[in-house]
Amino acid sequence: MAIGNIDPCYQIDCGPYKYCQVNEADMTYSCICNNCTSSSSKNSYSQQVCDSNGVTHNSRCELDREICLGNTNATWVHDGPCPPFVLERGRVALRMNTTDVQCKTVHFKPTSFQSNEGKINVQTSINYFNSTASFVHDAAVTWVESVTYLNFKLCALKAGRAERPTPDDGLTFVDYVAIQESPAGAAAGHLRMPMKWWDGTTCEKLDFQQGLFTKAPFVFLTAEHSVLGQKHDAATLWVENVNSKGFEACLREMQNFDGLHENITVNWIAYESLQNAAKLKTNQQVVDFPNDESPKEDYHNAFCQDEQLPSAYSTVPTIIISSGHISQGLSDRLIPEFNSIASWVESINTTYYRLCVKEIHKPNGYDPVKVTTLVIGKLHDGVAFITYSADDDYRCKRFDFDPSSKATDNVHVQLRLRLLAYNVAVSWIESVSKVGFTACVTVSGPINQPLTIYLTWIAFESADVNGVGLARASNIPFWTTGSQCIDIRTGNTFSSAPSLVFLTVIHTDPPKNVHDATSIWAEEVTTSQFKVCLRELKNFDGIHEDILVQITFPKPFYSTPGIVTTAEHDKDTIEPDNNAISEWARSVSKTQLEVCLKDIQRYDASHDPITVNYMAIGNIDPCYQIDCGPYKYCQVNEADMTYSCICNNCTSSSSKNSYSQQVCDSNGVTHNSRCELDREICLGNTNATWVHDGPCPPFVLERGRVALRMNTTDVQCKTVHFKPTSFQSNEGKINVQTSINYFNSTASFVHDAAVTWVESVTYLNFKLCALKAGRAERLTPDNGLTFVDYVAIQESPAGAAAGHLRMPMKWWDGTTCEKLDFQQGLFTKAPFVFLTAEHSVLGQKHDAATLWVENVNSKGFEACLREMQNFDGLHENITVNWIAYESLQNAAKLKANQQIVDFPNDESPKEEYHNGFCQDEQLPSAYSTVPTIIISSGHMSHGLSDRLIPEFNSIASWVESINTTYYRLCVKEIHKPNGYDPVKVTTLVIGS
Secondary structure, three states, X not given: OOXXXXXXXXXXXXXXXXXXXXXXXXXXXXXXXXXXXXXXXXXEEEOOEEEOOOOEEOOHHHHHHHHHOOXXXXXXXXXXXXXXXXXXXXXXXXXXXXXXXXXXXXXXXXXXXXXXXXXXXXXEXXXXXXXXXXXXXXXXXEEEEOOOOOEEXXXXXXOOOOOOXXXXXXXXXXXXXXXXXXXXXXXXXXXXXXXEEOOXXXXXXXXXXXXXXXXXXXXXXXXEEOOOOOXXXXXXXXXXXXXXXXXXEEEEEOEOOOOOEEOEEXXXXXXXXXXXXXXXXXXXXXEXXXXXXXXXXXXXXXXXXXEEOOOOOEOOOEEEEEEEEOOOOOOOOOOHHHOOEEEXXXXXXXXXXXXXXXXXXXXXXXXXXXXXXXXXXXXXXXXXXXXXXXXXXXXXXXXXXXXXXXXXXXXXXXXXXXXXXXXXXXXXXXXXXXXXXXXXXXXXXXXXXXXXXEEEEEEEOHHHHOOOOOOOOOOOOOOOOOEEEXXXXXXXXXXXXXXXXXXXXXXXXXXXXXXXXXXXXXXXXOOOEEEEEEEEHHHHOOOOOOEEEEEEOOOOEOOOOEEEEEEEEOOOOOOHHHOOEEEEEEEEOOOEEEEEEEEOOOOOOXXXXXXXXXXXXXXXXXXXXXXXXXXXXXXXXXXXXXXXXEOOOOOOOOOOOHXXXXXXXXXOOEEOOHHHHHHXXXXXXXXXXXXXXXXXXXXXXXXXXXXXXXXXXXXXXXXXXXXXXXXXXXXXXXXXXXXXXXXXXXXXXXXXXXXXXXXXXXXXXXXXXXXXXXXXXXXXXXXXXXXEEEEEEEXXXXXXXXXXXXXXXXXXXOEEEEEEXXXXXXXXXXXXXXXXXXXXXXXXXXXXXXXXXXXXXXXXXXXXXXXXXXXOOOEEOEEEEEEEEOOOOOOHHHOEEEEEEEEOOOOOOEHHHOOEEEEXXXXXXXXXXXXXXXXXXXXXXXXXXXXXXXXXXXXXXXXXXXXXXXXXXXXXEOOEOOEOOOEXXXXXXXXX
């Protein structure tokens, strides 16, 4: 016997748009319409549908509900919105030659988007538009702010701290695409990232609606910042673990320990195909970067590939890219918490583009990355030649566009000629349509032998030059002889007179009419208008004297460039109606262009000034203006058009530390060998000379406190002078140890992490430099006043060892470590170790790095450096000054005490400590004045599988506050998936 209530909805058919709902109070049922409530998910998700009445609904469920409620009799027609899909694209120029974030407000066309038709989704990508094949730029990141249907703010930050000269003086382009909701066949939305995150990487997962995709779609991402003007939120962004069910969006702060990041949204677009959105005229590709070899130094440690565009274009297309990485289920891959991926377009033209990627290295190399590209553009260009013989009256050649170009009948064509002759040749085009055009040429005057005439053409539509120029076709009124000019009004397109004007003649009817052959030029170019002038060609019949001008290019090309020219008449005494001008390129070399020009005036008559506008397109010589210094020379690698500065062949000693001191130089610096001193001179790291064999001798100490004003985003430096009697030039190299000390008297405030280093250390002085995280956006009670304590010694005190550990000669990204082995028997237990970085390449701000001791024991230690800002470029010739000791009892004059402070870090850092771990410590003894305090962080990973290996870590420590009895010590480090690692901070306190 079964006792219970029969399901009231059993065998109840509520029809196609309703479902049966049970009222449990009285066990009755109702047929109700689907509620279609939006998910509580943090996604703003759109999968619109269009009905038979031309109405767009936010989802298929909402359309079904309207039908169910009787509010419409429409039926489903297709996925995607009903109105014509609106897309706006463009290219924005930024000058990225500073360390700061650069932003620009971008205005949409007034008719593009409507305030009530959905949120705007903006996708952006860096495009350096680089024409120098041998140069690869630094990585950069972009984001958007304040997105409305009228405009948005575009922001970008470039790695490298603006220290590396670029061929374009920092000129950087950002391509963008903006849509209002999703096109047919695609989904788009706005994914809210975790509300707050403090350091390293954060990821958020998005699940597609069930059945939306049958395979992994193309996915594009761009960050949108809700907290406006927050420069320290700059981050790399990539797609992790995309499949047919969803993906993760991952953000990694560009600069370590930059502070609290909150309220960041990721704009996303996903699709399998855009065939149903034909008006987009798009192509997409997935470019595989296996990254199974080391990145090339020629590519500035990036992985770069040259890719053919899916079809040829008349003007450079818009290109949007997004990096993708797979880690799920692959134990040998980096998890996103330890990664950072940046991708950009290094160079692009109408037929190809160079794509570059950077990512954080792991101990055994790099992970594969896939970069998805979306290319939006129109048409293409080409070059062909014809042979013009003495019997020819004219010659024509047909050009057909590639079917994939998707041209319209509004296409514009520019045609130019190149011939190695003094004859004037003029050209025109006719039969221009969406499928192609015909180009024709005729020559003035007699020719004695066949001429080879090259025809260079580009085809484009008006939309391709929006924002950078104006394209138009204008009718020329009927005229019988001589010249004819018309005014072309450009309106408000230009803020100043355009520097370049290009014109091409179009014959409409009848075709192939050589009698209409004319020269064409521009006159009286102003901000709002210019004249187009034509003159019948026959004025040039017969033998005339030519004008030949040699133009030397500002920079030499490595190979002969392509040339486009147009003459511009500066009216003085000759009216346009009484003139005719034609110009052509006679010869082109890597360094100069020969331009020939004729006008109608008699050779001995007055001639008005004529300007020839020209465009030269090609690869600049990689060695142009490259100064390799007195010991090096520039060598071109023709295989990939890169250059190398070759130094004299003096190999350094196999020993990386200063134990094997061999010679002493005139700055009091000890080198492992005479050969290494010579190499330092060759590298430009010193102007010293050899003094004597053997190390430079004994122990002296000087200490002090230096004030810096750290209220800017830039590195701050100050030269510190030693007492004149402290050190001698011939008694040993100076070892400087430094530590940040905020000297903060506000107990409730904790500063941002900061790093220090030294440069140009001599027996007279040194330069002290510091960089603070946070990009100076957080107000401090001291208005940025920061103190740095320092201790300087000349060789090691009794009971201690000291030296200068050369880090790997070159390192590019993430963390680098170098091991130092103590001399056998030097220590019986793990000593106290202090480290400070010394930069040999002076003024190199992008070398700013955290520095800590890894795996110290009685036999040695590792010194580890982690660049403060990801992908900041090449770091080279960095030395770590180190001091190690078990006890300083035999060096009584130091009056030193030391402590080791344990930071277990087994709980989350406190937000009140600005996500740092802080502890208050009693000084070892009372002092009459505030003592000097030097600190150094230590971490253990060797043999501990649950600890972060140094490649994935970064540790910064500082003294937050200090007085005569206590000090507050703070530490920050990169998180791992399940928390943070323990850290030990060694302190050296010197005072009286």
